[in-house]
Amino acid sequence: MPQGGVDYMTEAFDWTNGLKARMKSVFNIREFRLCQEGVCNANMDGRDIICIMPTGGGKSLTYQLPALLMTGCTLVISPLISLMTDQILHLREAKIEAVMLTSATRDSEKKQTIERLKALAERRSNPSTGEIKLIYVTPEKMSKDKSFRALLQKVDAAKKLARIVIDEAHCVSQLGHDFRKDYKELHLLRKIFPSVPIMALSATCGARVMKDLISILGLRDTVSGTDAPPQGTILFTSPLYRKNLHYRVVPKPESSKEHLEVMKTYILENHANETGIIYCLSKKDTETVAEQLREQSEGRIKTGVYHADVDPGTKERLHAAWREGKVKVVCATIAFGMGIDKGDVRFVLHHSKSLEGFYQESGRAGRDGKDSDCILYYRPQDASTMAATAARDTEGEDKLHAVLDFAEDLTTCRKVQFAEYFSHSSQLSVSSWSTSETGALDRCGHCDNCTRPAGSTENRDCTLAAWQLLKITQSVRQQGGKLTLTKLAALARGGKGAYDVSTKKGRRQEKETFTIDLDAVASGSVDMSKLDIEHLIVRLMTKRFFTEDYQQTAYSMNVYVAPGQAAARLNHQTRQTIEAGSASVKYQFDFIKPGSKAKKSKAAKPKTTDSGQPSKSTIPAKRKNLTIDSDLDDSPDDMYDSNSDNGGRTMLPVPNIDDDSDEGEFMDWSYSMRDDPKPKSQPPLPTPKKRLKITEPQTSKANYKTNKGVKINIIQEGDIEVVELSSD
Ligand SMILES: Nc1ncnc2c1ncn2[C@@H]1O[C@H](COP(=O)(O)OP(=O)(O)OP(=O)(O)O)[C@@H](O)[C@H]1O
Numbered sequence: 001m002p003q004g005g006v007d008y009m010t011e012a013f014d015w016t017n018g019l020k021a022r023m024k025s026v027f028n029i030r031e032f033r034l035c036q037e038g039v040c041n042a043n044m045d046g047r048d049i050i051c052i053m054p055t056g057g058g059k060s061l062t063y064q065l066p067a068l069l070m071t072g073c074t075l076v077i078s079p080l081i082s083l084m085t086d087q088i089l090h091l092r093e094a095k096i097e098a099v100m101l102t103s104a105t106r107d108s109e110k111k112q113t114i115e116r117l118k119a120l121a122e123r124r125s126n127p128s129t130g131e132i133k134l135i136y137v138t139p140e141k142m143s144k145d146k147s148f149r150a151l152l153q154k155v156d157a158a159k160k161l162a163r164i165v166i167d168e169a170h171c172v173s174q175l176g177h178d179f180r181k182d183y184k185e186l187h188l189l190r191k192i193f194p195s196v197p198i199m200a201l202s203a204t205c206g207a208r209v210m211k212d213l214i215s216i217l218g219l220r221d222t223v224s225g226t227d228a229p230p231q232g233t234i235l236f237t238s239p240l241y242r243k244n245l246h247y248r249v250v251p252k253p254e255s256s257k258e259h260l261e262v263m264k265t266y267i268l269e270n271h272a273n274e275t276g277i278i279y280c281l282s283k284k285d286t287e288t289v290a291e292q293l294r295e296q297s298e299g300r301i302k303t304g305v306y307h308a309d310v311d312p313g314t315k316e317r318l319h320a321a322w323r324e325g326k327v328k329v330v331c332a333t334i335a336f337g338m339g340i341d342k343g344d345v346r347f348v349l350h351h352s353k354s355l356e357g358f359y360q361e362s363g364r365a366g367r368d369g370k371d372s373d374c375i376l377y378y379r380p381q382d383a384s385t386m387a388a389t390a391a392r393d394t395e396g397e398d399k400l401h402a403v404l405d406f407a408e409d410l411t412t413c414r415k416v417q418f419a420e421y422f423s424h425s426s427q428l429s430v431s432s433w434s435t436s437e438t439g440a441l442d443r444c445g446h447c448d449n450c451t452r453p454a455g456s457t458e459n460r461d462c463t464l465a466a467w468q469l470l471k472i473t474q475s476v477r478q479q480g481g482k483l484t485l486t487k488l489a490a491l492a493r494g495g496k497g498a499y500d501v502s503t504k505k506g507r508r509q510e511k512e513t514f515t516i517d518l519d520a521v522a523s524g525s526v527d528m529s530k531l532d533i534e535h536l537i538v539r540l541m542t543k544r545f546f547t548e549d550y551q552q553t554a555y556s557m558n559v560y561v562a563p564g565q566a567a568a569r570l571n572h573q574t575r576q577t578i579e580a581g582s583a584s585v586k587y588q589f590d591f592i593k594p595g596s597k598a599k600k601s602k603a604a605k606p607k608t609t610d611s612g613q614p615s616k617s618t619i620p621a622k623r624k625n626l627t628i629d630s631d632l633d634d635s636p637d638d639m640y641d642s643n644s645d646n647g648g649r650t651m652l653p654v655p656n657i658d659d660d661s662d663e664g665e666f667m668d669w670s671y672s673m674r675d676d677p678k679p680k681s682q683p684p685l686p687t688p689k690k691r692l693k694i695t696e697p698q699t700s701k702a703n704y705k706t707n708k709g710v711k712i713n714i715i716q717e718g719d720i721e722v723v724e725l726s727s728d
Helices: 016-027 035-044 061-069 081-093 106-123 141-146 146-158 181-192 206-218 256-270 282-297 313-325 355-362 382-390 396-409 414-425 463-478 485-492 517-523 530-542 565-570 575-577
Strands: 049-052 073-077 096-102 135-137 161-166 198-202 221-222 233-237 245-250 275-279 303-306 328-333 345-351 372-378 458-462 497-505 508-513 546-552 555-561 588-592 607-608 616-617 689-692 702-705 712-715 721-726
Touching: 016 035, 035 061, 035 233, 035 458, 049 206, 061 073, 061 198, 081 096, 081 135, 096 106, 106 146, 135 141, 141 146, 141 181, 146 161, 146 181, 161 181, 181 206, 181 355, 198 206, 198 702, 206 233, 221 233, 256 282, 256 345, 256 508, 275 282, 275 546, 282 303, 303 313, 303 414, 345 355, 355 396, 355 414, 382 396, 382 485, 382 530, 382 555, 396 530, 463 485, 463 497, 463 517, 463 530, 463 546, 463 555, 463 565, 463 575, 485 517, 485 555, 530 546, 530 588, 565 721
Parallel strands: 049 198, 049 233, 073 135, 073 161, 096 135, 161 198, 245 372, 275 328, 275 345, 303 328, 345 372
Antiparallel strands: 458 588, 497 508, 546 555, 607 616, 689 721, 702 712, 712 721
């Protein structure tokens, strides 16, 4: 074996020919890509390895292929049952002896696997089953099952444990965004298997997280894979940018009905009979979206549903149907997809969440290297729903502002935005986004912002509008009122100009309606469309001119707009100073010009070949023009019912905590894509037998009594939760 200064990327080794032959015969892959060859070589050489490759980059091959050539079995620790199931299906198709042990594994299979491991430990061979080459387990299994660990130690003592692979290894670190406590227990591995090489795999692992990971797993410091000394953990990294993925932010319609129509049209016109994933925000939404897309397309869109509550048998059948192309579009929560290996996913549709989520989920598209769309549906009102979710996360505000900045940005290349964001949030080097062809901060040339037609946006000075919005907000708050983003936008445009203030009179909650004199308060109404004002408020929020004011009620987290730290800079100005251009601050933003149309983005994409290389021809444009109409100004000013008894507030749903986790599956917040609930009443006290429809997605049913003696009975009526109030 070469000693010191080994170049795992380019040198030829004893195993090189065997490795390549197996790659072709078993995996049907002709060429290594990215750093795969180096990782396989370091793997064959028994080194500890950290490998950072983008989602869909081909990490699995780097341990599965060497596993076939090495003696004994490779243990893979992986967080998702769905991921393992998918891997096992693939491996078995390729006639590789692969097994998994999870809570979903049938008892008979578990027993058989344990027997086979015992046979390995005792060096007994069983010609009918063959030697296990890969065994997949969850981190929970490793941390909690002592007898399993003891059995693995016996396998190791028999020199039959070839390697330990930790997939999604960034979950080890509390500094990362996906920390899982069972991963932390993996520090045991080096202690109980001191001589078994460890390989840590991840798609997003910044410097801080990597340092933590090295220390927790007991690895040596990292060394380069192109000049590797005999000691040290070999670090391999690949560019995180995948040029066949075309990112776009698409305006989301007001109602979920219209949104479904938009998705249906998009799929039928651009990806008829192609494979895609729609990430929904709750388990219920996955079912609704799947059913309605199927119905509205008259069966042309073949949908399936995946979330943590779907039983294992149904999941398995869905996987099989998806792989066989009987199901084309999977409507899923985040429980689906991490590691799902289907090459021809042509589109992934998302709802506003986090940038990490958007990047990771997008990674499930285009694994075969061909052009694929990653679409984020967004409207400014989402900011309120997302803020309600972010309120529960310590880093929530930064993440919220990052995704809002991303969605509101009409000019910066999406690739550059990702590079800048991840270099700050995860300390991933900006250079991780450069490729052999383009630098990290070069524009990709094919995202929505790169293909936006010249002249379709305009940069407007919004200083006066910002000042007016501030004055309106301050005036309403001085009266004890609070405004949501939509209500502020509606008020600022004039119209009825009324808002409600709730006050407590003794034991009673009373509501008073105030009118606002915009001439007196803000020297006039804001001269912009309602949608543009909403966009402006979101942008002013991320610039801290406004801030989120949270109010938790029994049913929901309400988010209001309040003056932020930066507002002071504009507070003392007057309309005259701003109009004269002598204000000390200036707020300028880009807006879509009214009537502008988005370019046919597919036509503008550099067409990529199977290997992901750009080809000379361009793709014929088959998608319809998408009109981005900034002047959606047809909503009546009294849309926000000032006579409603809640002061016109939009009651934002408490995000459904859709604990969409299988054993070992990630959990995340999710919130409904159903229509924002109409303004509705707070329960008045105490009113005999009053029925009040609550449209926010409550998941639990309950019966309880308030300390005022009001009985609250929450019942389910079809899709809607009904709250019955009655007094004793
Ligand atoms: N060298 C290659 N050439 C062509 N296809 C490849 C190559 N290597 C892997 N693939 C294919 O790329 C797809 C993605 O691979 P894989 O699932 O290993 O990605 P991954 O890096 O593990 O992604 P994730 O982070 O999402 O788990 C698979 O379909 C795989 O067969």
